[in-house]
Amino acid sequence: MASNETERHCAVCNKTVSFGLGGEANWLEHVGSKAHQQNKRAAEGTKDIKSYFNFKPKAPRTSAPPAAATPSGSQGPIPLQPAPPSPVLVIDDDFAPDATPVADAETTTSDPRKVLLARLRLVISTLPPTIPLASESDPIASFAINPVTLVGTGQDPWEDVIHGAIDSLMYDGARSKNSLELSRSIRRGENGMSGLADWMEKCFFVLQIPLGMLEPRIERLIQAMLLLGASTSVESQPSPTSQPVPEKMSAHSKTSFGCNGQEIPLKDGQSPFLSYPLALHTHRELPWSVEFGPKLIIRSYECKRALEASSICAPCKKLLRHPTIKNLLERNEDGPKPGTTFAYLTVGNMQTLLRKKNDQINGLKLSGLTLSQTLLVRATHLEAYSRLRIAVARNDVPRIHTIIANDLKNGASLFASLEKVGRATEGNFNPKSYVRSEHQLSYLLWQLGGRAAAELGHRCLGLPSIPTVKRHIATTPLVVSPKAPVKDEMQHNLRISYPTPFASSSDHSIGPGF
Ligand SMILES: [Zn+2]
Incomplete structure (x- = not known):
């Protein structure tokens, strides 16, 4: 190319470049231009x-x-x-x-x-x-x-x-x-x-x-x-000597990366550890796993984990509509119905149930003890009755009705009666409560048979002794008339012999028996 040319044809751009005053510099400028470079x-x-x-x-x-x-x-x-x-x-x-x-x-x-x-x-x-x-x-x-x-x-x-x-x-x-x-x-x-x-x-x-x-x-x-965890800067990538980052860690190190699993809503104060029926997984085939922590998380076996950017993937989200989870939420809200199979109970439910059972067992233990104590007492009483019956059958206990009647009146126990009957049989005990007819009977024996007959009645028939009879039977002696009885003497003696009829009708005496 000659140095004195005024223009040059550029084959690349299919265009003539004029040198003008710049000469070769103009050509170089054209070669360096964007249009030329592109072409x-x-x-x-x-x-x-x-x-x-x-x-x-x-x-x-x-x-x-x-x-x-x-x-x-x-x-x-x-x-x-x-x-x-x-x-x-x-x-x-x-x-x-x-x-x-x-x-x-x-x-x-x-x-x-x-x-x-x-x-x-x-x-x-x-x-x-x-x-x-x-x-x-x-x-x-x-x-x-x-x-x-x-x-x-x-x-x-x-x-x-x-x-x-x-x-x-x-x-x-x-x-x-x-x-x-x-x-x-x-x-x-x-x-x-x-x-x-x-x-x-x-x-x-x-x-x-x-x-x-x-x-x-x-x-x-x-x-x-x-x-996927790649980076646009060199600094954040691991050095060649560092260990490969485990998948789980790298997934968690990035917030907003990976499925967090479906949280199970709990009431205030409910612990995640006490609110899931773990035994259910041995009972039935369930398509999720459970994660315990500050929250109760279930994760579908089809969870997208690392490949989902949203906080919950679709398979995990779908779990909330699973009938088993629905029922679980209901039970957590209202408590389990009585008779719920143990596999469906949470640890918290089981604790409550255990406390209830313990209370029941303690109550039953106590009533059992009380019952056996009552039965023991009853058995002893029955034995006492049986002994009383034998005692009465073997011995002719004088005036036994008096012993029993007195004890019943005083509220004494059967054992006291039994003991008295025993002593009465041996002759060591005499019931002392006599009725009027007994006093009168003893008095009659005494008057008819003399002192010996009254003593015999006292020992053998349990009648009151002579001093007792004396205290209870007050006798008024008849007036003895030294000569022909006078009216006063006769009235006195009649009043003693027939006390009632003459008490108020002294003016109309009609004689004994009338
Ligand atoms: Zn998931």
């Missing part, structure tokens, strides 16, 4: 497809440019690989072959596609080790190929190939998957997200798919990976 890349991209085919046709995938975040060929777990420390990128020369140093420096810092890809690789590198490595059969493994090989001649790369391929991952039928659903497809390794990143890179730089087509999809993949 140049477009031209080179087309050329690159062919060169790519010619150069390494047999091993398309492993020939992928080793990006900064993922050294090619490495089979080790992604998070253990060093991630780029900053968004400043080192771009492989394969995709910017003829760039001038100035243009190259500009591209490394400003190409949004490379920034996006670097971000994608960074997030991929921080995926937790608990995310499984992709196998050949995983859907995501279909991206572990060179997309260039899919594009036939005359096909539009985006419309005919790439669009369908990427949306087979992003869509479930006609419905766009949300981040949660997408996160279930995420796998690590060369067949997984690393392969997908390589695939994206080729789409950008070989097939020239516009950024706007792939960017929203890459963003959704990044969101899905963040849900």
Whole structure:
């Protein structure tokens, strides 16, 4: 090129660049301009497809440019690989072959596609080790190929190939998957997200798919990976020497991550430990497990755990409508009905029941003791009656009715009566309460038979003794008339002999018996 030309035709832009006063500087300015760079890349991209085919046709995938975040060929777990420390990128020369140093420096810092890809690789590198490595059969493994090989001649790369391929991952039928659903497809390794990143890179730089087509999809993949515990910063990822984080811990270390299980509502003051019928699980097959803590949590065996971002997953939420849980809530509210099977009782119910049973047992024990005491007393009395009967049958107890009557009147016990009867039998006891007729009988014996007859009656028949009779029978002696009886003497004697008829009718004496 001559230095004195005034204009030059740029084959890339198909446009004539006028040198004007600037001369060569104007040309350099045009070469450095954005428009030129874009046109140049477009031209080179087309050329690159062919060169790519010619150069390494047999091993398309492993020939992928080793990006900064993922050294090619490495089979080790992604998070253990060093991630780029900053968004400043080192771009492989394969995709910017003829760039001038100035243009190259500009591209490394400003190409949004490379920034996006670097971000994608960074997030991929921080995926937790608990995310499984992709196998050949995983859907995501279909991206572990060179997309260039899919594009036939005359096909539009985006419309005919790439669009369908990427949306087979992003869509479930006609419905766009949300981040949660997408996160279930995420796998690590060369067949997984690393392969997908390589695939994206080729789409950008070989097939020239516009950024706007792939960017929203890459963003959704990044969101899905963040849900799984990946990170957008290097600092938070574990160092290569650290132990893999257990799944449960990593799930709990992120609030708003993972299903918390369904809480069973309890009344104020009810302890979770006392409010669940544990024995029910041995009694029946129940589709949940229980977690005790500040709250009572049940977790479905179909719980989505790590893959659900909301606080409760659908299978866990559904448990509240399970008839067994409904009944449990009712029993916790109103207390169990009497006769409820033990398996349905909570520990609290059982404690209450045990206390009730203990009270019942104590009451029964006490009444048993009282009853046996009563029976003992009754038995002793029965024995006393039987002895009394034998005593009466064997001996002719004089005046036994007096002994019993006196004891009944005084409220003395049967044993006192028995003892008196015994003593009376032996002659050591004489009942002293005589009725008038006994006094009179004894007096009669005394008067008719003399002192000996009265004594005999006292000893053998239990009649009052002579001194007793004397105290009770007051006798008024008859008046003896020394000569013919006078009227006063006769009236006195008649009054004694017939006391009542003459008491008030002294004027009309009609003689004895009248
Ligand atoms: Zn759940």
